[in-house]
Amino acid sequence: MRFGKIGLFCSVLLLADAGQTLASGSDAPVRQPVPDLILQDQILQQQVKQVHQQLINTIDQIKQIDSRTQKTNSGLQAAEAEQTIRTMTERYTIVYLTLAAALESSTWPALAVEQQKQSDLALRNRLVQEKAQLETKEKQLSRTARTVSDQITKATGVSHRQGAIDNLNLEQLAGLLAWPVPSTKEVSSEYGWRELNGEIEFHGGIDVAAELGDPIHAAADGVVLFAGPAQGFGNWIVIRHESGLMTVYGHMYKTGIQVRPGQKVRQGQPIGRVGAAGESYGPHLHFGVATGFKDGLLETVNPWSFLQR
Structure with missing residues (x-):
């Protein structure tokens, strides 16, 4: 097989590279330059900052839902209003028809309240899962940053x-x-x-x-x-x-x-x-x-x- 000059030159480079790999071992760790490690640390610290801001926003949303739910539960529920009307109609039959009409027109708030509660519950469950994921992610990023810091200390001697x-x-x-x-x-x-x-x-x-x-x-x-x-x-x-x-x-x-x-x-x-x-x-x-x-x-x-x- 004939090789041109370029082909022969490339072959020599490949053989030299292979020899270096065999000499050093294929599993030998590759040391990153210190500037690259510093850049990696800076990126990780910024990610910690961003993830934590997301965590704060998620916690705030959960608190808002809890506050809204508490206000709803502490107020007069539509169901309680309905029961009050029914009790009154039993005692005062004279105004039964008037109160019954009021009862019919008051059922929609109860339905709206219940739908809001179900929607809030579903959203809260999702946010709680998201909060746990963000907490885990922030701690993982911090651990990775500490590992990078140790590598920089080892490479530079700066404690x-x-x-x-x-x-x-x-x-x-x-x-x-x-x-x-x-x-x-x-x-x-x-x-x-x-x-x-x-x-x-x-x-x-x-x-x-x-x-x-x-x-x-x-x-x-x-x-x-x-x-x-x-x-x-x-x-x-x-x-x-x-x-x-x-x-x-x-x-x-x-x-x-x-x-x-x-x-x-x-x-x-x-x-x-x-x-x-x-x-x-x-x-x-x-x-x-x-x-x-x-x-x-x-x-x-x-x-x-x-x-x-």
């Missing part, structure tokens, strides 16, 4: 402390935290891995871009654990909440802290003012959520899993 939401009741915690900076909704940096000034780092919160001195509010009721200097943050506030979560507020100036350790705070209460202290590229609030401490460091989780926004 991180990432908590887990596997054992948390996402339905109870969904929308638990209020937005901490009422004056703005702008997020300049998301939770997760990033490359900043040529260095790879794990960002354990979200950065809320704001004006210097803008008020910072407590995201939920709790007790202040720390309020003062912190490495990297300049100054920070850490609040522990009844749910077991902790919220972190960083980069305030010392004069911008308005609470003290041990102080009880309420959701929406002003606790400080936006600064640019510590390792900061400008005025902003670093807002983080943690599930606990390990080796003296906070174990952070994606704040979007708990914010109302």
Whole structure:
């Protein structure tokens, strides 16, 4: 069989590739470049944010149905009105014909109420199934993100402390935290891995871009654990909440802290003012959520899993 020059060149490449495969083993894992892993982590964190927003919307719809059902049940039902008319007609035969006519005209509300109840029940059952699926999906995405984070740490040597939401009741915690900076909704940096000034780092919160001195509010009721200097943050506030979560507020100036350790705070209460202290590229609030401490460091989780926004 005759080979042209191109055919011979391709054959050599195929043989070389086959030899490399045999040498390395066909089942050898393929290492992804770190930039690809960082991009994968960023996509996963955005998916967590999107899925959680869907979860909050689904829970809100279930609550609306429950509220509507409760109001219907607590009010005077059409069936009860019918029974009242029947009782009255038995006692007062003089107005029987008038009340009977009223009875005939009042049957349609009962039917409408019953149809609405059946429709709500069917919708609620579907939403409950959807809620369970979303909770499972959010936890799966978080687990996958932690796996990717471990791969990045192994490849770069950059350590991180990432908590887990596997054992948390996402339905109870969904929308638990209020937005901490009422004056703005702008997020300049998301939770997760990033490359900043040529260095790879794990960002354990979200950065809320704001004006210097803008008020910072407590995201939920709790007790202040720390309020003062912190490495990297300049100054920070850490609040522990009844749910077991902790919220972190960083980069305030010392004069911008308005609470003290041990102080009880309420959701929406002003606790400080936006600064640019510590390792900061400008005025902003670093807002983080943690599930606990390990080796003296906070174990952070994606704040979007708990914010109302």
